[in-house]
Amino acid sequence: MNTIGKILTLSTFGESHGPAMGGVLDGVPAGVDIDLDALQRFVDRRRPGQTVGASSRGEQDRVEVLSGIWQGKTLGTPIGFIVRNTDARSEDYEPLARCFRPNHADYTWQVKYGIRDPRGGGRASARETVARVVAGGIAMQVLGRLGITIEAVARAADAATLQRVMADGDTLGGIIECVVHGAPAGLGEPVYGKLHARLAAAMMSIPSVHGFEYGDGFEMAAKRGSEVMDTFEKRDDGSIGTATNHSGGIQGGISNGEDIVMRVAFKPVPTLMREVPTVDRDGNPVTLPPRGRHDVCVVPRAVPVVEAMAALVILDNYLIKKTNVL
Amino acid sequence: MNTIGKILTLSTFGESHGPAMGGVLDGVPAGVDIDLDALQRFVDRRRPGQTVGASSRGEQDRVEVLSGIWQGKTLGTPIGFIVRNTDARSEDYEPLARCFRPNHADYTWQVKYGIRDPRGGGRASARETVARVVAGGIAMQVLGRLGITIEAVARAADAATLQRVMADGDTLGGIIECVVHGAPAGLGEPVYGKLHARLAAAMMSIPSVHGFEYGDGFEMAAKRGSEVMDTFEKRDDGSIGTATNHSGGIQGGISNGEDIVMRVAFKPVPTLMREVPTVDRDGNPVTLPPRGRHDVCVVPRAVPVVEAMAALVILDNYLIKKTNVL
């Protein structure tokens, strides 16, 4: 349930204010050079405190690789890793243990398990994504050796808007667009494992995501077939490609060699810097005090998370493809 | 790769113009009454020839259940089923075997496998969805006994527009909205198995789908946190619910007891009733003749497919939830 992938699998663990976040990345091919310093720099990109309106929680997020990489190369064995939680202030959260914050996972978690770690949202915290970024960062390095690169950009509000929203004690959402360059044709399994279905599941599993589309996406629904036809053409190097890319690089669930293009919609951060009315476990009305130390807009920090999830899916499908012919 | 689900699993098979489509639905709880006549009526809803602009291919689509149901009750064993392909006219497709139809799976399939069944798109045909509807129809009956119902509606063009588009030899896409009523709180696994991630993967695996969203979806990205806050309230019966449902019935990846609301975007049918330029396997330009017997808009026929996929995911998560506590 906390595992994603088929050949390349990632299993993660960790509560926001427990000792550590961590994971096991299994199925990474053997003999690949991994640059742990570059990995740390990639993980640093999701750290708080780097943009306007970002949480001031001061995690260092040092990646500690415990297995699977030796003398700078992958061994083909599972890569276990942890990231310690160093800046947990659990006392902040004590009074919330009996209340259900709106648009958070407090209520659903309580109903599902009958117990929850209320400190910082426990495992439902977006801090969980640090393990995704570690694993995805490794996958990106492997893909890089294959000439495949991944780049996401945030389509969020500008600094002035963020400042204004922050002044109102409010929050914002946004969209991240992610492009995979250099992926070969043939990635993706045709029916339930379509490449875009796998990408959708991976992206929708990121906290706060409410929508996914690829290629022309929802706009496709209002177009005519003749308007979105990606005509094939023979290129100068003799290869076959498409003149346009309405399909977002995926046809019939399988990559066609063009850029793979997708967009992911994030809801606004649910924690406001205002008083918020809600109920406690008994249904009695209570008022939550304004909260601090939270992001006004999580989208910029989510960019490496989106890239990481894309990398995990693409590398997994790259490995699966090896088994399609004898 | 042709399997979906965790406890409730569906494995399907079949090429469009082979002897039969079919599947194995495993993990259905034992002792549940199944009405096979009602199942046949549900499957009939996706048959062609029922709406303006739909394919005139005359499949009867008789469901033949081969196992797992005895004396009207599920046995707890896998439910094997087939639907014969009775109206295959393979000669229609022979000349296409060497060409790549734009926005179809011909090219990607050829690159991936080095071989493909060109008759009617082979396994890449939307005919594959008949097996989803059989399995999903069974899941819906099981859910019905739990008081959970699923209803999807097409948001597609009206008959006049369809007629005009058909006259142009063109095609249309559309959106299907699907609502799950009566699902209890607590369905969905928190991290990679979030309920909406599972729903997204299931919906995105339907042929022609390009986008998925739940609750306020992509609109969430442009809203402020205060605008989409689903405030909790105590209801007259003592239960806790939300005053609004921007979250679409899912919070933190887990159902909260409200209606689960999602939307699925379909691209326009890629087969036009016009001449279409493309290339053959060697990259040489060729012109495809206008095609007949295809849907102008697939969205109305896809409604039961969407319902079926939702049912499979919801029932699977209902079963998983049983294991959350001892």
Place this chain on the structure above:
Amino acid sequence: MNTIGKILTLSTFGESHGPAMGGVLDGVPAGVDIDLDALQRFVDRRRPGQTVGASSRGEQDRVEVLSGIWQGKTLGTPIGFIVRNTDARSEDYEPLARCFRPNHADYTWQVKYGIRDPRGGGRASARETVARVVAGGIAMQVLGRLGITIEAVARAADAATLQRVMADGDTLGGIIECVVHGAPAGLGEPVYGKLHARLAAAMMSIPSVHGFEYGDGFEMAAKRGSEVMDTFEKRDDGSIGTATNHSGGIQGGISNGEDIVMRVAFKPVPTLMREVPTVDRDGNPVTLPPRGRHDVCVVPRAVPVVEAMAALVILDNYLIKKTNVL
């Protein structure tokens, strides 16, 4: 639950006296020649009525391939198949529906599901293995193209002993030894997916199997390390091999290029041709009448089943191995 394998997966269905047995074999590489006549002959090897003491049930067991193979070649899509049950005589079994036959699955199935198909043991019947043989027969053909062959031999009683046991209305068990020739070194995953762990699970899943060992097996437990040491040596062709094969071709869970050797122990057939005392559902003592149409010893007919299961595991691991390096 009715699925086995990781890349190459087999999902099967069918009750002994339902309309058909069948399965879906997914993950077979594309473009491989399959000889359906040879497949039928392989399946015929497990048919009853061919040896002394075998059941006289007269199934024809015609394999009907429904998908995944076209013009004699695999398509890379799932191979769906069925085998009709033509000789079911359900009236034979009616009186047994309320009784629990000793050493059968009647009691455990009833407790587990609260319902069971009593006709011929339903899905618990060894007739279930016909689907394994169809799928395994396909896998063997694929392995054959790689130079890998599988041969099992029964170590059961001679005809005279069988006749004597049959005259007593009794039954016998036996051992099947299976050898895989020509498998390359490097098959098997080191920890939970050790090659012999996968083989053990596959063999132990065959009805009536009570034990599995590979190489020197249980005898290893009484030996000294110096007695079972497979010394490495350089062969004339420059390759490295072992002088002996106490390890049964697997070291550290991974094949080493020697013959893979395993043994599977079958219990005696539980259905006697004598009166058998037991209880009914309420625990009341009842006496089962002598039964006919059953095997005295199932071991000879199980030989192709053992070969089939070995083939499925070896081919699956052959495909997995492709993903170990980039």
Place this chain on the structure above:
Amino acid sequence: MNTIGKILTLSTFGESHGPAMGGVLDGVPAGVDIDLDALQRFVDRRRPGQTVGASSRGEQDRVEVLSGIWQGKTLGTPIGFIVRNTDARSEDYEPLARCFRPNHADYTWQVKYGIRDPRGGGRASARETVARVVAGGIAMQVLGRLGITIEAVARAADAATLQRVMADGDTLGGIIECVVHGAPAGLGEPVYGKLHARLAAAMMSIPSVHGFEYGDGFEMAAKRGSEVMDTFEKRDDGSIGTATNHSGGIQGGISNGEDIVMRVAFKPVPTLMREVPTVDRDGNPVTLPPRGRHDVCVVPRAVPVVEAMAALVILDNYLIKKTNVL
């Protein structure tokens, strides 16, 4: 590949002389009391240096739980844990990096991955089992709350024999018998997921295991059906049970409520305290010097490992059983 289980899943990592061994145990039901001191005592049972002939490697094996347990109770989230490797002496192993020790995984690993961590066998070391014992110890505590207990005993040589074998610089194998008491009827999935197939796979995945049997096991193969018939009887409390237990508590792959009895055969330790002839990577003959710090017989230390694997399988099947009926 380094994951075992279906609902209750264990993913482990770690090389013998890397920073730590560890794992993620997911799917443990929420709200169960876990006694971490008792868990540490269970893990201590597999530590070296406690019996005659055991390795003198002085690991402390302190279990560090990083998530999933809070205030003494399971949260329903994955339980991440590590055990640091504190006594690694990597210099011992440097000269071996180019040689293949007989009956070890050196050769097969090298062929499979093209790279290996030669320090102490890397991930192929039996040190890997410490993570199994941590996870299995947690599973045993959960089972204990259900009244299910697991007890294994070593059937190995006595101290005098061990001393004599040690004096010869030789090693021994042995057998472990494991019994599960108090398991309810109904555990196990009928076809490929038979309870004994799952137990076999789990036990065969333990390093050095060469055989598995349950109930009368291999002896069954030489018995008549009438000799191994477990007659049903009504007990004083009104329940139905069997008068004997040749079946080892499992019939048709499903537990019947009797004790579940199995035996696991271990080969002798492959590392001798003698000179051993072998080859290096180029096939040239070399002689390995006598090795120290290794067990003469691993069987006593493997007892908690066998119990742990049994616990993981039984608890997983207990959870799966919850989904068999609505």
